[in-house]
Amino acid sequence: MTTPLPERAGRRCHNVLNSLHSAHYFSPDLGRELAAVGIADERAAYFAARAAAMGAVGAGTVTATFYNFRHGLVAEHVPGVWDKASPETVLAARLRAVDATLRRLLGAELIASDEVAEAARLALRAAEACDATARPLYAAHADLPVPEAPHLALWHAATLLREHRGDGHLAALLDAELDPVEALVSHTATGRGMAPKWALGTRGWSRRDWEAASGRLRERGLLDTEGELTEAGVALRQDIEARTDRLDRAPYEHLGAAGVERLTEIGKGLLMTAFANGAFPEGMIGKE
Template sequence: MTDPRGGRRCHTPLNALHSAVYFSPEFDKEMEALGLAKAPGAYFSAPGYFAARSAAMGAVGPGTVTAAFFNFSHALIARHVPAVWAVAAPEQVLAARLRAADRLLRRLLGDGATASGEMAEAAELARHAAAGCVRAGRPLGSAEADQPVAQEPHLALWQAATVLREHRGDGHVALLTQAGLDGIEALVSHTSSGRGFTPAFARATRGWSEEEWSAAQERLRDKGLLDAEGRLTEAGTALRAELEHETDRLAAGPYDHLGAAGVARLTELAGGFAATALGNGAFPDGIFGRR
């Protein structure tokens, strides 16, 4: 690809389509039907999320989930895993997740869009890109790539977006580890940039206490990455930029495989679908910083 950031521009709308499922009432209902209901007042079903996002790897234990998810508290994960597998098998969870994606995309985009030629084209392009993902060192991406492809184009697009998202995330985790950041430090430094989730939402949903959050901030200050007011220093800003640049590099394979013209077209199509989804309330209000 001539533009190394082209993959990131394509990833952004695809990731929005992928991740909206976990915040949706459709997902909550499917998880509740399995016995994995969310707690009252919670943004999403924690047991359902841990089960649904890890189910492609099988009935894994809490250590595996913590290692793969990276920025969640192990104590929070261990509260739900492996208990979720006594409630529902991974195959049941994956089927419920796909049903939730089906209902969600139909609600956000409309039946006309989900059955459109543009959707079929986007699905084919996304699947072609996902075929270029590497497997070694990518536990979540590789596990998702093993899932049977749905016949319906909007679900095939969602599945390919999921493979691409997890493939990118696996590479990002490797880079965070190389940079010497643990899970909560990575989360604090990212939210301090003003992008992604707000600090309050990230802390609550990832299972970190205020004391743990403050301790991570102090460690980042000791590393010269955070200032006294909790903002990124020049070194912290440079590190986050380098991490994103290197993540783009490690995630480039699928988009190189698709080719520049295909990436441009997929970005256009996915961008249109994502814009519609966001306009129709794909995510709860107030959970993101700058978008």
Template sequence: MNRGNMETTTARRCHHAVAPLHSVVYFAPEHRDALAALGLDRGPMSYLAGRAAPLGAVGAGAVTATFYNFDHAQVARCLPAAWAVTTPEAVLAARLRGADGTLRRLLGKEVLASGEMAEAAGLALRAAEGCRRAGRPLYAANADLQVPEEPHLALWHAATLLREHRGDGHVAALAVAGLCGLEALVLHNATGETVTSAVLKQTRGWSDARWSAAGDRLRDRGLLDEAGDLTGAGTALRADTEALTDRLDTAPYDRLGPDATARLTELAAGFTRIARAAGAFPAEFYGKG
């Protein structure tokens, strides 16, 4: 295997270990409770406002563009209405409180106070120093935020930076592949490796009819078969898209270097396993159904 392939494979492996330490908050009551205390709806409004808050008091257009796979009508029902209820600054403080409560519950005091937690936070922050702002709106907005002092929150912040950096690149890769946000969701759901179609439709605002129409378009392109499963062409397109995403996401791990990247992967994977065992990602949310 050549050096470039090793780099992209390593980047993806580290991403899969670190990213759940950010995304766990979206499944957690602490996050919803913290934002509800500000007067926000516990459903899509909390998610959209919480993730968009680093951008400031933006409207629906900017969020639909950067988030990519939400129905614009759903976004427009929530933003800018959320900013009439509270402020981005208050939301940022609340989401950090939610992350704190979530990680304390799932990982426990000993893990949070461990040397391994402080080490992982330092490694993840160093990796994030290699991220690039240009063309990465969600990463760049989060990069303007202050790094929290407590190691577990510094790790959550760094995981957010790395996750949004890769996500911004993934949006570019999906555009190259000619997939709109809904088509990308339907294609990903066909793998059975993401949350269920019912959850995706509810949280992203897609109707059954729109979801079905996107499936028809993917079948017309030869990417799905009649049963809604990936064809060989669909599998190949997904592989090409992920490979391009990998290539666009090597900079943080080049910055960190192979040995430190392997160590971060090891540490983050261990924390993620503890969180999963504590029920962080309920199994019933996942699958094609």
């Protein structure tokens, strides 16, 4: 008989693995590797790196699956980016960038450690229970081969778990009737989302778009005049995360309470080392 998971254990584990996965997006290694295959623009590099598993898709597919990017920004780079490098070329460049990033952030000794190998086994075991139904980004990545090197296998599994939860999260956002900008504004208002300057700078929205979305949230009673979440707004964001937890529970139930705890423990140690070595830009998260 399996031990029930503690409340939010899956979410906590995901948050750690998601950060480990995401570090390569902020790494100079990704830009260097993709520039070497013809993709020099950093926004094009992001769209290509994350979308390549789906093949040479168009702007509509990328906008739909990424959710909170302005379609016009996506269309500036997709599908044109595939004329510069095929999805297969991008995927190979991305994996080289991940390898370089993790080696730089974690160091050779940690990369070769038993803990990284153990974390890879645990994360891959959790990913066995992911469900591809209505999860296009997860399903596309699930079709990719698992890298042999343990640190890359861990990253691959973290990617599967991240996109599995992410696809489910979009369903929760749709059910909550939050459009892409409203989702960004309300998440930022929790204090755990991307700071406005980062959201606007990377997602392609204008300050006018941000203020209009804030106005719509105020009309719904979710945001106050100071830009803070109201009681109803807090409740809605909590409900969105709880719904996402339910849609994402299978991998962590499959791994079991002890496995989830151990994977979270190892992942936290790796993430702390990565943070200490400059994995993420300062000021990226917050309300300012």
